[in-house]
Amino acid sequence: MPDLGKYADTVLSAYAISIAILIGLVALSVWQSRRARARLAEIEARRNAAKSR
Amino acid sequence: MIALLRRDLKLAIRAGGGFGLGLAFFLILVVLVPFGVGPNADILSRIAPGILWVGALLSCLLSLDRIFQLDYEDGTLDLLATAPLPLEAAATLKALSHWLTTGLPLTLAAPFLGVLLSMPSGATFWLVASLAIGTPALSMLGTFGAALTVGLKRGGLLVSLLVLPLYMPTLIFGAEAVRRGAEGLPASTALLFLAAITAGCAALLPFASAAALRMNLR
Amino acid sequence: MSIWEYANPTRFMQTSGKLLPTVAVLSLLCLVIGLIWGFFFTPDDYRQGSTVKIIYLHVPSALMAINAWLMMLVTSLIWLVRRHHVSALAAKAAAPIGLTMTLIALITGAIWGQPMWGTYWAWDPRLTSFLILFLFYLGYMALWAAIENPDTAADLTSVLCLVGSVFALLSRYAVNFWNQGLHQGASLSLDKEENVADVFYLPLLVAIAGFVLLFLALVLLRTRTEIRIRRAGALVARERLS
Numbered sequence: 254m255p256d257l258g259k260y261a262d263t264v265l266s267a268y269a270i271s272i273a274i275l276i277g278l279v280a281l282s283v284w285q286s287r288r289a290r291a292r293l294a295e296i297e298a299r300r301n302a303a304k305s306r
Numbered sequence: 307m308i309a310l311l312r313r314d315l316k317l318a319i320r321a322g323g324g325f326g327l328g329l330a331f332f333l334i335l336v337v338l339v340p341f342g343v344g345p346n347a348d349i350l351s352r353i354a355p356g357i358l359w360v361g362a363l364l365s366c367l368l369s370l371d372r373i374f375q376l377d378y379e380d381g382t383l384d385l386l387a388t389a390p391l392p393l394e395a396a397a398t399l400k401a402l403s404h405w406l407t408t409g410l411p412l413t414l415a416a417p418f419l420g421v422l423l424s425m426p427s428g429a430t431f432w433l434v435a436s437l438a439i440g441t442p443a444l445s446m447l448g449t450f451g452a453a454l455t456v457g458l459k460r461g462g463l464l465v466s467l468l469v470l471p472l473y474m475p476t477l478i479f480g481a482e483a484v485r486r487g488a489e490g491l492p493a494s495t496a497l498l499f500l501a502a503i504t505a506g507c508a509a510l511l512p513f514a515s516a517a518a519l520r521m522n523l524r
Numbered sequence: 525m526s527i528w529e530y531a532n533p534t535r536f537m538q539t540s541g542k543l544l545p546t547v548a549v550l551s552l553l554c555l556v557i558g559l560i561w562g563f564f565f566t567p568d569d570y571r572q573g574s575t576v577k578i579i580y581l582h583v584p585s586a587l588m589a590i591n592a593w594l595m596m597l598v599t600s601l602i603w604l605v606r607r608h609h610v611s612a613l614a615a616k617a618a619a620p621i622g623l624t625m626t627l628i629a630l631i632t633g634a635i636w637g638q639p640m641w642g643t644y645w646a647w648d649p650r651l652t653s654f655l656i657l658f659l660f661y662l663g664y665m666a667l668w669a670a671i672e673n674p675d676t677a678a679d680l681t682s683v684l685c686l687v688g689s690v691f692a693l694l695s696r697y698a699v700n701f702w703n704q705g706l707h708q709g710a711s712l713s714l715d716k717e718e719n720v721a722d723v724f725y726l727p728l729l730v731a732i733a734g735f736v737l738l739f740l741a742l743v744l745l746r747t748r749t750e751i752r753i754r755r756a757g758a759l760v761a762r763e764r765l766s
Binding site for chain 3: 260261263264266268271274278283285286289290292297299300
């Protein structure tokens with residue numbers, strides 16, 4: 254850990270908040286992607302089942 | 307074209323107080339400010355230019371959804387789109403009638419409201435000039451915002467979110483002109499920038515508004 | 525072989541699916557290297573002390589905030605001219621990322637400004653124009669969310685993006701006129717007169733590369749999501765018809 258001197262709070266909070274926001278954005282995007290993929294898979298499965306019948 | 311303009315003006319004046327509403331809102335806003343910041347004349351006269359410009363801006367915003375909404379609901383807009391008159395011209399006329407029913411009254415009322423806020427008398431000329439030059443741009447931008455949201459049922463709040471960021475350059479130069487005028491500094495540079503914004507808006511935004519209308523009507 | 529091949533959603537899905545893991549790993553690598561290098565292995569600035577380390581977040585996010593809007597402008601134009609759906613969806617996918625980058629730039633700037641300028645917020649031209657950019661992103665996303673018909677939404681948001689670009693640029697220079705600022709000049713420019721010193725320069729470049737790659741990965745991922753949602757909607761509509 255480098256010596257941050259009297260600005261330790263400033264620097265650490267900037268890093269913490271930014272990284273938290275970035276992780277939040279990535280998590281949200283991944284979650285949305287998973288949900289869309291699952292929904293599409295479900296619909297296509299239903300469609301294929303209807304076709305083969 | 308003249309007929310369309312006359313019809314819009316008549317509708318605006320007759321149909322349920324849309325005409326006076328913006329003006330009344332402007333008045334109330336200006337009356338509210340001293341209650342908020344206290345009756346100190348020094349402070350009031352310092353912030354008067356900004357308050358008057360922001361008030362004018364918000365009053366303009368209030369009547370935006372009336373520009374196309376009624377015409378959209380009763381089908382007039384579809385007729386306008388198929389009429390020989392280009393839609394760009396119709397959009398310009400709509401903006402003009404909006405300005406005549408809100409921007410112009412606001413400009414004329416502003417000096418009297420300036421007295422309420424104890425604005426320095428030297429600034430009155432700059433206030434009227436900047437509003438007269440700047441409010442057409444507000445109407446043009448507002449018409450564009452209204453054209454974007456014409457198909458939506460609850461477009462009112464969205465229009466504010468879309469249009470207010472677009473209003474910022476106009477507000478900056480307009481309020482700056484009055485502020486400099488009030489302090490006795492040369493203010494004509496800000497006024498020239500304001501005129502440039504209005505001219506640019508008048509030249510380009512009718513095309514954007516008409517394009518947005520066509521997309522909404524398709 | 526041209527870039528227009530990717531206007532075909534199937535082609536886009538194939539290629540982006542292959543590309544996405546690589547870009548994601550590369551971006552993570554660059555971010556980790558750049559930020560760790562910047563955080564642990566760079567000296568303190570003689571005037572700003574250790575707060576100079578915030579630069580590795582602040583400058584890249586500010587850069588991406590503007591470039592995300594530029595990318596939206598280009599993809600919107602492509603949609604308006606050539607009507608490629610992937611292009612419109614990419615613009616839609618980029619907006620939340622741009623919003624986040626603007627937010628990060630504003631927050632890190634505020635945290636940095638507190639010890640350096642003695643205030644979290646000043647109505648400085650650069651700060652103000654970023655706030656305006658933030659509002660533009662909000663309006664753009666609100667318009668996407670409000671319109672039901674996806675093609676109309678793509679059309680209208682594209683027009684808004686064009687007009688918004690003009691006015692965002694106008695605001696950028698209008699605020700200069702309105703207030704002279706506290707903010708220092710450009711950190712990076714091609715003429716190296718007023719650049720940051722070399723010690724900070726290299727890790728900063730790596731961090732910027734990391735942010736660019738992260739943006740790319742997220743745009744690809746989110747565009748894929750949008751395409752899937754669109755396809756699911758189309759399939760459901762077809763089911764109802766039959």
